[in-house]
Amino acid sequence: MLTKLFDFNLNSVTESSLWRSTDYGATYQKLNDKVGAKTILSYLYVSPNNKRKIMLLTDPEVESSLLISSDEGATYQKYRLNFYILSLLFHPDQEDWILAYSHDQKLYSSVEFGRRWQLVHERVAPNRFYWSKMGLDKEPGLIHLETSISEGQALYVTCKLQNCTDANKGKPFPGYIDPNSLVVQDEYVFVQVSTAGRPIYYVSAKRDVFNPMKLPKYTLPKDLHVISTDENRVVAAVQEWNQNETYNLYVSDTSGVYYTLALENVVSSMGHEGNVMVDLYEVAGIKGMFLANKKTDNQVKTHITYNRGRDWRLLQAPSKDLRGNSIHCVLPYCSLHLHLQVSANPYTSGNIASRESAPGIIVASGSFGSELTTSNVSVYITSDAGNTWRQIFDEEYAVLYLDQGGALVAIRHTPLPIRHLWLSFDEGRQWNKYSFTNTPLFVDGVLGEPGEETLIMTIFGHVSHRSEWQLVKIDFRSIFNRRCTEADYQTWHLHNQGEPCLMGVKRIYRKLKPTSRCVMGKMYSVSMTSGLCECTEADFECDYGYERRSNGNCSPAFWFHPSSMSRSCTTGMTFLNSTGYRKVVSNNCTAGVSVEYTARRRQCPIQAPKGLHLVTSEGTLTATLGTNVTFLVFLEEGDGARTSINLDFGDGHALTYSNVSSIEDGIKHIYRAVGIYRVIATGENNLGSETAMLYLHVTCQLEYIHLSAPFVAVRNKEVNLTAVLWPSQVGTVTYIWWIGNNTEQPVITLEGSVACMFSREGINTVTVQVSAGNSILQDRKTIAVHEYFRSHLLAFSSNLDDHNPDVAEWRLDVSRVIKNSLIQMHHQTVDERVDKRYVFLGLALLVKPGVYTQTAAGFSCM
Numbered sequence: 001m002l003t004k005l006f007d008f009n010l011n012s013v014t015e016s017s018l019w020r021s022t023d024y025g026a027t028y029q030k031l032n033d034k035v036g037a038k039t040i041l042s043y044l045y046v047s048p049n050n051k052r053k054i055m056l057l058t059d060p061e062v063e064s065s066l067l068i069s070s071d072e073g074a075t076y077q078k079y080r081l082n083f084y085i086l087s088l089l090f091h092p093d094q095e096d097w098i099l100a101y102s103h104d105q106k107l108y109s110s111v112e113f114g115r116r117w118q119l120v121h122e123r124v125a126p127n128r129f130y131w132s133k134m135g136l137d138k139e140p141g142l143i144h145l146e147t148s149i150s151e152g153q154a155l156y157v158t159c160k161l162q163n164c165t166d167a168n169k170g171k172p173f174p175g176y177i178d179p180n181s182l183v184v185q186d187e188y189v190f191v192q193v194s195t196a197g198r199p200i201y202y203v204s205a206k207r208d209v210f211n212p213m214k215l216p217k218y219t220l221p222k223d224l225h226v227i228s229t230d231e232n233r234v235v236a237a238v239q240e241w242n243q244n245e246t247y248n249l250y251v252s253d254t255s256g257v258y259y260t261l262a263l264e265n266v267v268s269s270m271g272h273e274g275n276v277m278v279d280l281y282e283v284a285g286i287k288g289m290f291l292a293n294k295k296t297d298n299q300v301k302t303h304i305t306y307n308r309g310r311d312w313r314l315l316q317a318p319s320k321d322l323r324g325n326s327i328h329c330v331l332p333y334c335s336l337h338l339h340l341q342v343s344a345n346p347y348t349s350g351n352i353a354s355r356e357s358a359p360g361i362i363v364a365s366g367s368f369g370s371e372l373t374t375s376n377v378s379v380y381i382t383s384d385a386g387n388t389w390r391q392i393f394d395e396e397y398a399v400l401y402l403d404q405g406g407a408l409v410a411i412r413h414t415p416l417p418i419r420h421l422w423l424s425f426d427e428g429r430q431w432n433k434y435s436f437t438n439t440p441l442f443v444d445g446v447l448g449e450p451g452e453e454t455l456i457m458t459i460f461g462h463v464s465h466r467s468e469w470q471l472v473k474i475d476f477r478s479i480f481n482r483r484c485t486e487a488d489y490q491t492w493h494l495h496n497q498g499e500p501c502l503m504g505v506k507r508i509y510r511k512l513k514p515t516s517r518c519v520m521g522k523m524y525s526v527s528m529t530s531g532l533c534e535c536t537e538a539d540f541e542c543d544y545g546y547e548r549r550s551n552g553n554c555s556p557a558f559w560f561h562p563s564s565m566s567r568s569c570t571t572g573m574t575f576l577n578s579t580g581y582r583k584v585v586s587n588n589c590t591a592g593v594s595v596e597y598t599a600r601r602r603q604c605p606i607q608a609p610k611g612l613h614l615v616t617s618e619g620t621l622t623a624t625l626g627t628n629v630t631f632l633v634f635l636e637e638g639d640g641a642r643t644s645i646n647l648d649f650g651d652g653h654a655l656t657y658s659n660v661s662s663i664e665d666g667i668k669h670i671y672r673a674v675g676i677y678r679v680i681a682t683g684e685n686n687l688g689s690e691t692a693m694l695y696l697h698v699t700c701q702l703e704y705i706h707l708s709a710p711f712v713a714v715r716n717k718e719v720n721l722t723a724v725l726w727p728s729q730v731g732t733v734t735y736i737w738w739i740g741n742n743t744e745q746p747v748i749t750l751e752g753s754v755a756c757m758f759s760r761e762g763i764n765t766v767t768v769q770v771s772a773g774n775s776i777l778q779d780r781k782t783i784a785v786h787e788y789f790r791s792h793l794l795a796f797s798s799n800l801d802d803h804n805p806d807v808a809e810w811r812l813d814v815s816r817v818i819k820n821s822l823i824q825m826h827h828q829t830v831d832e833r834v835d836k837r838y839v840f841l842g843l844a845l846l847v848k849p850g851v852y853t854q855t856a857a858g859f860s861c862m
Contacts, residue, residue, distance in 0.1 A: 018073075019031065020074070025473040040058060040059040041056050041067075042059045043055075043056065044056055045088065045090070047090075047095050047113075049095040051072065052070055052071060052072050055068055055113070056068075057085060057088070060103070064081040065078050065079060066081060066114045068113060079114060083102040083103075083108065083117075084102055085102060086101050086126070087101045089101075089130075091131050093140075094111075095113070096110075096111055096112055096113040097109070097110070097161070098110045098114055099131070099143065101124065101127075105123050105125075105126070105148070106119060106121070106123075106124065107122075107143075109162065111162065120143065120159055120161075121145060122147075124145050125145075125146040125180055128145060128180060129144065129145040130144040130145070130184035131143065133186070133187070136187055141160055142158055143159045143161060143164070144182070146182035149176060151179075153176040153179070154177050154178065154180075154182075155171065155176060156171070156172060156182050156189075157170060157171055157172075158171075172204065172210070173191050173210050174617050175193070175617030175619065175630065175666075176193070176617070176618045177191040178193060178199065183226055185229045187205060187206050187229070188204065188205055188234060188256050189203070189204040190202070190204075190226055193619055194619070198220075199221065199222075199224070201221070201224055203234070205257075209664060211255075211257050213236075213252075213257060213259065214257055214544060215238065215250060215259050216260075216557065217557075217559040219238060219248075221240055221241075222239055222241055223238070223239040223276070224236055224237070224238050224239070225276055225278065227249070227280060228282065229256075231586040232254045232585060233252055233256075233308070233586070235249060235250070235262070235309070236249070236250045236251075236259065237266065237268070237276075237280070246264075246265040246268060246295050247268050247276075248263070248264050248266070249264075249309060250262060258544035259544065260543070260546075262308075262309030263303065264294070265294055265296065266278055266279055266280060266292050266293065267279040267294070267300055269341075277341070279293035279340045279341075280292045280340070281340040281342070283386075284354040284355055284359075285355060285359030286385055287586060288305070288306060288307050288502065288586065289304070289385065290304070290309065291304050291338060292304075292305075292312070293337070300371050300372040301335060301337055301371060301372065302315050302338045302340075302372065306496045307502060307538070307584050307587070308584050309541075310538070310541045310584050311538065314331055315337070315389065316329075316331060316336065316387075316388065317334060318388075318389050318391050321394075322391050322393075327368065329368050329369070333370065334368065335368065336367075336380065337367055337372035338352060338365065338366035339351035339352065339365045339366055339372070339377070340352050348398065348444075348445050348446075349398035349399065349413075351364060355405050357401075357526055358404065358511075359385070359494075359509050359511075359526060360385040360492060360511070361381070361382070361383055361401075361405055362381065362385070362386065363380075363381050363399040363428070365378070366380055377395075377396055378394045378395070379391070379392050379393040379396065379399065381399075381427065381428040383428075385494055392410075392424075392428045393410065395414075396412075397410045397411065397413055398410065398411045398412075399428075400446060402455060402476065403519055403521070404522075404524055406425070407423060407425050407455075407476070408427070408428055409422070410424070410431065411446065416442075417440030417441055417442050417463075418443060419435055419438070419439065419441060420433055420434065420435050420436070423476070425514075425516075425517045426514035429514060436472055437459075439463055441461040441462070441470060441472065442461045442463070443460075444460055444461045446459055447459075455476040455477050455479075455480065456473065456474065456475050457473075457474050457476075458473050459472045459474065480518060481517070481518075482518050483518055483519050483520075483521060484520050484521075488516035488518050489510045490511055490512075491508050492509045492510075492511045493506070494506075494507040494509065500533075501533035503539075503586060503588065504533050504535065504539055504589030504590070505533060507528055508528065509527075510526065532588060532589065533590075534590065535589035535590065535592030535593050535594040536589070537552070539584060539589045539592075540581040540583055541581070541582060541584050542580065543578045543579075543599075544578075546581075553580075554580040554581055562577075562578065574601045574603055574604060575604050577600050578599045579599055579600070581598075583597070583598065607637055609635055609643045609684065609689060609690040610635075610690055611634075611636025612634070612681060612682075612690040612691065613632075613633070613634040613635075613636070614631060614632075614633055614647075614680075614693065615634075615694070616629060616631060616632070617631075617666050618630075621695065622696070622697045622698075622773060624698075624699065624700065624701075625672075625674055625699065625700040626672070626700075627670065628670055629668065629671065631666060631667045631668075631669065632667075633645055633660060633663060633667070640659060640660035642659060642686075643659060643660050643685045644656060644658055644685070645657045645681060645683050647667055647679070647681050648679065648682075649677065650677030650678045650679050650680070651672070653669065655667060671696075671698040673729075674699060674730060676696070677696045677698060678693060678695055679694050679695070680693045681693070697731055699730055699732065700731065701773070701775060702725060702770065702775040703726050704726040705723055705724065705725055705770045705778070705779050706723070706724045706726075707723055707724075707766065707779035708723075708724055709783060711784065712783065712784045712786060713784070713785050713786075714785075714787070714788065714789065715759065715785050715786065715787050716759055717757060718755050718756070719756060719758075720753060721739075721766055721768070722753045723735055723752045723753070723768045723779070724752070730772045731773060732772070733752070733770055734750065734771040734772075735748070735749045735750070735768060735770055736768065736769040737754055737766070738766070738767040739756050739766050740765070758783070760785065762784075762785055763782055763783070763784055765780060765781070765783075766780065766781050766782075766783060
């Protein structure tokens with residue numbers, strides 16, 4: 001039995017409708033009574049490993065629940081959630097294991113297909129959590145995730161599925177990483193760390209230690225995206241310092257560390273979710289074959305490669321159009337150009353399509369001429385992997401693969417209603433027109449059964465823009481009269497313009513004959529035979545640090561020193577001494593020129609240490625008092641195993657290690673006093689030494705400041721202003737003063753005191769801000785400036801502290817009482833004319849105990 005589920009208005013604010021079919025879409029049963037009459041659904045998932053298991057997710061704005069079925073959607077059980085799910089990640093092998101990401105950045109796990117949940121971790125970055133991979137990670141229940149520490153800092157940690165405690169957490173990368181930079185893909189892990197405004201990209205292969213990704217020296221990337229990691233090699237799209245709308249493609253060796261340029265100026269665009277889309281398409285079914293759109297002199301042209309980017313060429317346009325007229329399109333001035341966008345909607349077709357089960361067949365929208373255009377777009381097809389192309393429609397059509405590529409179905413891509421489709425049995429050479437509905441339909445998408453034998457699809461759409469969805473089941477079985485036999489197949493030789501050796505082998509595929517009209521079915525498999533080829537220069541690309549010259553040879557770039565490749569060598573061991581070439585990854589050629597072009601083993605030379613680097617694991621030059629500071633030491637050249645390292649922390653303490661290799665996790669130290677420390681690392685072996693140094697600012701948190709200033713001052717007479725800190729020693733401090741009416745240009749000092757004069761009478765405001773580390777605090781005082789004033793001393797009893805609380809609020813209240821009492825006494829004893837010339841001051845009492853000199857309590861006028 002085949003079950004189809006169809007969901008209407010899943011993102012609507014009105015009631016959702018869920019329908020189920022058990023006869024390939026001929027009839028449907030409404031399931032609203034099974035899931036709840038007023039339930040609003042937002043997500044539907046069918047387990048790929050067990051089709052009987054289905055999960056529905058309700059709209060979190062209405063309720064937070066999961067609906068789970070174990071009988072192909074016939075019945076459902078509802079499970080309430082205490083969190084809102086934003087995204088789900090299902091385990092690729094364990095069908096009951098699920099990760100759920102919530103709206104408040106929490107990650108939950110379930111090992112019971114959503115029936116019970118357990119909190120894994122908080123402050124997890126969105127879409128930065130990954131399942132472990134069998135054969136690489138130590139256990140199947142391991143999770144890779146990125147956790148947020150602050151606005152600009154994150155950590156890469158690994159957790160056990162059901163036991164993510166601090167004791168069970170792993171920290172594969174030492175130190176902080178940039179937010180939203182963790183990528184775990186196949187056998188590689190990537191992170192990014194920005195230092196001094198420049199990003200440094202790190203890679204780990206096979207869960208080994210992290211190494212900086214080595215791009216050509218002057219690449220200077222400002223953005224990098226990992227495009228592909230299959231076949232033990234990384235393809236990365238890098239936007240360099242001088243690029244805005246294009247990216248350069250780089251390919252790595254098997255370690256993922258050393259990169260060489262594959263193609264420049266590949267066109268990019270922005271996706272619906274803000275992600276970068278690079279115009280690179282990997283052809284399904286043929287390893288090493290890619291299509292890319294490259295911008296040259298402001299013109300976009302499509303290029304093709306058969307050897308993973310080692311060589312590229314333009315596409316030859318068809319020789320004739322649909323009507324049989326000759327097309328005069330001569331390379332390189334005129335060629336075929338294709339739109340390479342793949343649809344993110346599973347119900348609609350993108351601009352290009354290929355299938356593993358139909359090697360060599362590619363259908364794409366595009367145009368021919370000097371460049372790619374969005375006008376006069378037609379649909380083209382190739383049956384021989386891009387060597388020759390045919391035009392099949394002069395308008396845009398969605399072309400779908402039927403019966404694993406044995407037949408093709410085309411539906412016109414138009415905003416107008418349609419009622420016809422086209423069917424081809426001979427790889428698009430002839431098309432038969434069929435009517436699938438009596439009433440024209442606005443087509444919204446197509447449902448199919450990929451890889452199934454049934455030859456059934458469902459078209460859904462609207463009769464009008466206000467009508468409900470209509471479903472049309474199309475059963476193609478009646479068109480086919482038999483199953484395919486061996487006599488219906490033929491052999492096809494893969495080639496590139498006649499050259500049969502691609503990626504070091506000759507490949508021969510089994511394909512259906514164009515004249516055969518039969519059903520291949522789900523038991524069909526693409527059988528392929530191959531024969532190894534002798535290696536030629538075309539099987540090798542330029543190694544890291546080498547560039548291809550006009551004569552085709554690979555020579556060292558001006559910035560590259562070939563001897564530097566032995567930097568990480570250990571005396572007594574060997575290293576690969578490059579010839580300037582490296583075999584294209586997954587290329588299987590043998591013999592031939594392989595000996596001439598393959599790197600040779602050499603003994604590691606004995607070298608003095610050179611290029612010693614000293615950094616903190618966070619990449620900063622500040623540390624907090626009393627916390628662990630991790631120092632990382634790197635050596636570019638020299639025998640790390642035989643080079644001792646001495647690290648002087650600058651506070652009277654130092655450590656010595658016998659070799660650099662023993663301190664991969666860093667050296668930890670705790671500073672006990674605030675200050676600026678000179679940290680020195682010295683690497684030394686029998687041939688010499690190398691020194692690296694940094695100045696580390698150790699600070700503590702600034703909690704409080706008080707601006708000490710007189711309440712009154714004489715015009716044009718100097719007064720002192722002092723900012724008092726708590727605690728008094730917090731490290732490097734900057735003081736910013738706004739004095740009097742000069743509010744535009746502050747005075748900046750490194751000292752906590754300044755002297756100033758006021759030239760005008762009246763009330764003046766003084767503001768000081770203190771910047772220490774990440775803290776900025778301020779205090780403000782007003783000063784009355786007069787031409788002349790006279791002060792009176794007040795005497796206080798010495799025992800008031802013994803009978804009153806020693807808190808700031810009490811002292812402020814007492815000072816206000818004293819001030820009001822003095823004013824009343826003044827008005828009773830002094831003539832008004834004299835009042836303008838005399839000022840009685842209240843006493844500034846303690847704000848924080850222990851910072852200022854204590855004052856006595858009680859008073860009398862002297």
